[in-house]
Amino acid sequence: EIVMTQSPATLSVSPGERATLSCRASQSVTSYLAWYQQKPGQAPRLLIYGASTRATDIPARFSGSGSGTDFTLTISSLQSEDFAVYFCQQYNNWPRITFGQGTRLEIK
Amino acid sequence: EVQLLESGGGLVQPGGSLRLSCAASGFTFSGYAMNWVRQTPGKGLEWVSTISGGGNSTYYADSVKGRFTISRDNSKNTLYLQMNNLRAEDTAIYYCVTLGHSGYYFDNWGQGTLVTVSS
Numbered sequence: 551e552i553v554m555t556q557s558p559a560t561l562s563v564s565p566g567e568r569a570t571l572s573c574r575a576s577q578s579v580t581s582y583l584a585w586y587q588q589k590p591g592q593a594p595r596l597l598i599y600g601a602s603t604r605a606t607d608i609p610a611r612f613s614g615s616g617s618g619t620d621f622t623l624t625i626s627s628l629q630s631e632d633f634a635v636y637f638c639q640q641y642n643n644w645p646r647i648t649f650g651q652g653t654r655l656e657i658k
Numbered sequence: 659e660v661q662l663l664e665s666g667g668g669l670v671q672p673g674g675s676l677r678l679s680c681a682a683s684g685f686t687f688s689g690y691a692m693n694w695v696r697q698t699p700g701k702g703l704e705w706v707s708t709i710s711g712g713g714n715s716t717y718y719a720d721s722v723k724g725r726f727t728i729s730r731d732n733s734k735n736t737l738y739l740q741m742n743n744l745r746a747e748d749t750a751i752y753y754c755v756t757l758g759h760s761g762y763y764f765d766n767w768g769q770g771t772l773v774t775v776s777s
């Protein structure tokens with residue numbers, strides 16, 4: 551099983567600042583990496599797939615980068631609605647898809 | 659607009675059974691592979707099962723293989739998950755999810771239905 555490790559577990563950032571979230575795979579997943587946002591009481595929402603492609607209607611302030619084992623989700627200028635939990639997911643090893651444990655992005 | 663509405667969750671005793679349903683609308687249901695993904699506070703997000711658009715191919719996580727059965731009725735635009743021999747560790751929110759158009763990521767999610775396995 552490919553283990554996805556996200557860091558940090560909690561990130562405190564002020565509105566308007568940049569947030570950088572990391573996701574590391576225990577072995578290469580090439581570019582088969584997705585990011586999701588989840589707000590309290592809601593289902594996850596797809597943000598990024600293919601490591602760097604924004605999903606439909608996702609604002610340009612969200613960007614994804616990386617390949618192989620190390621990936622980054624960057625939110626360039628945090629808005630109030632961006633404070634949530636973010637998950638990464640690898641799909642290189644389908645059907646043995648795995649998710650990271652999440653990073654909680656909170657208001658500083 | 660894609661809509662996925664799960665139902666059928668509830669409280670069940672260990673060893674019991676439950677059938678989840680997911681009513682889909684807003685897209686050509688038969689053209690999409692469908693999935694169940696579950697979420698617990700402790701284990702986080704876990705892929706459970708996938709079924710192809712025509713229903714001919716099914717896939718399961720090792721943790722549910724032999725106990726859960728995924729199926730679909732394309733004439734009713736509905737996805738199902740039959741869960742037998744339920745265990746405490748199956749307690750979770752179960753989401754009905756579409757597969758992405760260019761890979762095995764999860765594109766559209768329902769609101770989820772809570773399954774609680776407890777005596």
